[in-house]
Amino acid sequence: MSRLGRRFCARPSLEVAPALLGHVLARRLPAGPTLRARIVETEAYEPEDPASHAFGGPTSRNAVMFGPSGRLYVYFIYGMHFCMNVVTGADGHGSAVLLRAAEPLEGIEAMTRLRGGAGLRDLCRGPARWAQAFGVDRALDGADLLGGEEIWLERCRAVALDEIERTPRVGIRKAAELPWRFVQRDSPWASRGGRTPTGRPTRSRATSPR
DNA sequence: TCCCCGATTAACT
DNA sequence: GTTAATCGGGGAG
Numbered sequence: 001m002s003r004l005g006r007r008f009c010a011r012p013s014l015e016v017a018p019a020l021l022g023h024v025l026a027r028r029l030p031a032g033p034t035l036r037a038r039i040v041e042t043e044a045y046e047p048e049d050p051a052s053h054a055f056g057g058p059t060s061r062n063a064v065m066f067g068p069s070g071r072l073y074v075y076f077i078y079g080m081h082f083c084m085n086v087v088t089g090a091d092g093h094g095s096a097v098l099l100r101a102a103e104p105l106e107g108i109e110a111m112t113r114l115r116g117g118a119g120l121r122d123l124c125r126g127p128a129r130w131a132q133a134f135g136v137d138r139a140l141d142g143a144d145l146l147g148g149e150e151i152w153l154e155r156c157r158a159v160a161l162d163e164i165e166r167t168p169r170v171g172i173r174k175a176a177e178l179p180w181r182f183v184q185r186d187s188p189w190a191s192r193g194g195r196t197p198t199g200r201p202t203r204s205r206a207t208s209p210r
Numbered sequence: 211t212c213c214c215c216g217a218t219t220a221a222c223t
Numbered sequence: 224g225t226t227a228a229t230c231g232g233g234g235a236g
Binding site: 043045051052053075077078079080081083085098100126127128129169170171172173 | 218
Binding site for chain 3: 059077078
């Protein structure tokens with residue numbers, strides 16, 4: 001199983017975000033099983049983007065975003081949640097891709113425990129849910145996805161371009177109009193965020209996983 | 211020091 | 224559909 005490498009990550013976030021769809025995030029729990037989930041939803045963040053944590057330059061909080069690509073940027077939000085990003089672009093650039101939702105593949109039992117007994121469909125559907133299912137918090141901020149053994153990206157089958165839907169990003173107020181969210185079309189594993197321009201839900205409620 | 215608000219979620223009506 | 228939970232970053236005073 002080969003990993004996604006430096007070359008993959010060292011591109012602009014707007015290229016990496018759609019390219020990540022279909023590949024797999026793997027997580028080795030401390031003295032525990034390995035978890036795997038297939039990425040179905042991402043968002044791009046660039047430093048010139050007012051919605052990005054990198055807007056305004058480096059601080060202690062966002063320092064990892066300004067380091068080399070291929071590392072994990074973890075942030076704490078709303079007083080209770082953690083979210084995961086892949087740092088992208090050239091060293092020092094300050095861009096990243098938010099990992100928003102995934103299809104659980106392996107380690108379902110451990111993920112369910114970490115999520116407090118949530119159902120399969122809700123294990124990784126949303127950025128904070130996914131981080132919780134993977135046992136990821138502050139301690140993994142800056143983790144090396146390229147060569148580390150705690151968390152990494154595995155090359156799998158990329159989602160075809162014509163299966164990728166572009167929408168505005170979820171939950172932001174600044175730069176809310178930019179279509180920088182990428183989601184596998186009709187995936188039941190994608191988060192509820194985002195609506196079509198007509199206001200219809202992005203995803204059919206009738207669709208059930210598997 | 212004070213204050214506002216956020217790349218969210220779960221539990222409501 | 225709405226809202227409470229809960230805390231830290233960062234700008235204003």
